[in-house]
Amino acid sequence: MIGARLYLLQRLSALVMAPLVLGHLATMIYAVQNGLSAVEILSRTQGSILWGLFYGLFVIAVSIHAAIGLRIVLFEWGVLPVRRLDLFTWGAGLLLFFLGARAIVAVVM
Amino acid sequence: MENINRKLKVRVWRGTQGDGTFSTYEVPAQESQTILDVVTWIQQYAEPTLAYRFACRVGMCGSCAMNVNGIPRWTCRTHVQKVLEDGELEIAPLRNLPVVKDLVTDMSEFFDKWVGAEGRFHPSATRDDEIAAISPADPKRANANAAIECINCAVCYSACDTIAQNPAYFGPAALNRAWTLQNDERDTAFKSRLETISGRGGCTNCHSHQSCMTYCPNELNPTESIAGLKRMTTRSFLFGGR
Numbered sequence: 001m002i003g004a005r006l007y008l009l010q011r012l013s014a015l016v017m018a019p020l021v022l023g024h025l026a027t028m029i030y031a032v033q034n035g036l037s038a039v040e041i042l043s044r045t046q047g048s049i050l051w052g053l054f055y056g057l058f059v060i061a062v063s064i065h066a067a068i069g070l071r072i073v074l075f076e077w078g079v080l081p082v083r084r085l086d087l088f089t090w091g092a093g094l095l096l097f098f099l100g101a102r103a104i105v106a107v108v109m
Numbered sequence: 110m111e112n113i114n115r116k117l118k119v120r121v122w123r124g125t126q127g128d129g130t131f132s133t134y135e136v137p138a139q140e141s142q143t144i145l146d147v148v149t150w151i152q153q154y155a156e157p158t159l160a161y162r163f164a165c166r167v168g169m170c171g172s173c174a175m176n177v178n179g180i181p182r183w184t185c186r187t188h189v190q191k192v193l194e195d196g197e198l199e200i201a202p203l204r205n206l207p208v209v210k211d212l213v214t215d216m217s218e219f220f221d222k223w224v225g226a227e228g229r230f231h232p233s234a235t236r237d238d239e240i241a242a243i244s245p246a247d248p249k250r251a252n253a254n255a256a257i258e259c260i261n262c263a264v265c266y267s268a269c270d271t272i273a274q275n276p277a278y279f280g281p282a283a284l285n286r287a288w289t290l291q292n293d294e295r296d297t298a299f300k301s302r303l304e305t306i307s308g309r310g311g312c313t314n315c316h317s318h319q320s321c322m323t324y325c326p327n328e329l330n331p332t333e334s335i336a337g338l339k340r341m342t343t344r345s346f347l348f349g350g351r
Contacts, residue, residue: 001275004342007313011343076274 001075001085006068013065020058045107052108059100067093115196117189119147121159122201126208131199132156144177144184144192148200148212161212168326171262175212176201181267183326203267205280219263219282226283226311227302233295241295253292256285256334258327265321265331277310281321281331284312288334291341307342315339 002010031041045051071089074080080088115138120131134151145163152159163173168186175184177192178199189198206214234241243250265281266272272280279287287306290296306312312335321331 001277001309002313003309003311004307004313004346007307007339008343008346076271078274082277 001082002068002072006071006089009064010068013061013068016057016061017065020054020061023054024058042107046109048108052104055100055104055108059097059104062100063093063097066096117147117193118197119151120197120199121148121151121156121212122208123156123159123211124208125210129208129211131201138189142189144175144182144187144189144198144200145173147189147198148175148184159212160210169260171260174203174262174264174267174326176203176267181264181324183262183264186326203263205267205269205272206263214263216263219266219280220261222279222310223261223283223286225305226279226287227298227305228283228286228290229298230290230293231296231298233297243294247294249292249294252337253289256289256329256331259285259329260327262326264324264326268320268324270318270320271314271316275314278314279306279310279312281315281335284315284338285321285329285331285334288337291338303341303345306338307345312338312342 067089070092071080071085074088075082075085116135117138119134119136121134123129123132134155136147136150136155139146145166148159148161149163152161161173161175163185164170165172166185168183171183173184174181176182176199177184177187178194178197180192181203182192184200192198200212202208202212202214206216206218209215245251245254259282261282263282265285269278269280272278284306287302291299291302315332315335317332317336319332322329322333325331
C-alpha cells in the first residue's frame with residue numbers, strides 16, 4: 001500500500017544506507033580488533049562533527065527506510081487498516097529518529 | 110497405453126467461498142487426457158451439478174484456469190500425466206478471487222482492476238487517418254510485443270502472493286496490460302495512466318516474487334513488465350516528463 005513517493009523514499013534511503021552500513025561495520029571491527037575501551041571511543045567521537053554527520057545521516061535514512069518497510073509488512077499481515085497507515089508510518093519514523101538522535105547526542109556531544 | 114484401465118483419484122472442490130469441501134471421484138485414465146477432460150468427465154458421468162467454466166478448449170480464451178495440485182493452470186492445455194502426483198489430482202478454483210460455485214470464480218474484480226489500471230487503449234487517430242507506421246525493431250514496440258499475448262486467464266492473479274496480502278493491488282495482468290499501452294506510440298493516455306499505475310494499488314506494491322512469470326501459461330513475464338513500470342515511475346518522479 002505505497003505510492004511512488006514512499007516507494008522512492010525507501011529506495012533512496014537504502015542507497016544512502018548501503019555505504020553507511022559498510023562504514024559502520026568497518027568501524028566496529030576496527031574498534032574491537034584494536035581493543036579500544038569505551039573511554040577511548042568516546043574521546044574520539046565526542047565533539048567530532050564528522051561522526052555526528054555520519055551517524056546523523058544514518059539515523060535519518062534508517063528512520064525513513066524502516067518506517068516504510070514496517071508500514072508495508074503490518075498492512076500486508078492484516079495488522080493495520082489502510083486509514084491507520086500514514087499515522088503509523090510517521091509515528092514509527094519519528095520514534096526511530098528520536099531513539100537514534102538520542103544515541104548520537106550521547107556519543108558525539 | 111499402459112494405464113488404459115487405470116483410474117485417477119480426483120479431489121474436486123464443491124461449494125462456495127469458505128463453505129465447501131473436496132469430493133473425491135474416480136475417473137478413467139485416457140491417453141493425452143487434459144485436466145479439462147477430467148472435469149468434463151466428472152460433470153457428465155458422476156456429478157451433473159458440478160459448475161466449471163470453459164469455452165475454446167485450445168488455450169486462447171483464458172476461461173478454464175483452475176488450481177491443479179495447488180498450482181494455477183490453464184486446464185485445457187494441461188496434460189494429466191504431467192501434473193499427476195501419486196496418481197492423484199486435486200482440482201480447486203483459482204485463488205484470490207471469490208468463488209461463485211465449485212470451480213467457478215467471480216472474475217469481476219480481476220477485470221475491474223484491468224480497467225482500473227487504465228488498460229483501455231486511448232487512440233491518437235481516427236479510422237480516417239493513415240495507419241501508424243511502427244517498426245517491429247523499435248525498442249518500445251519490442252517491449253509491447255514481449256508482453257502482449259495475455260489471454261486474461263487470471264493464472265498470474267491467482268499465483269500472486271502480493272494480492273493475497275494486499276487486495277487493493279492491481280495485480281500482474283492489469284499492470285502487464287498497462288505496460289504494453291505505455292509502450293504504444295499510438296496511445297495518448299501515457300501521463301494519466303502512469304499516475305494511476307504508480308498510485309497506491311499500483312506497480313510499486315509488487316515484491317517481485319515472480320510467481321506470475323513462473324506460472325503464466327503463455328510464458329509471459331509480467332514481473333519484467335512491472336519492473337519496467339517501476340523504472341518509468343522513478344524516471345517520471347525524479348526527472349518529470351516521459
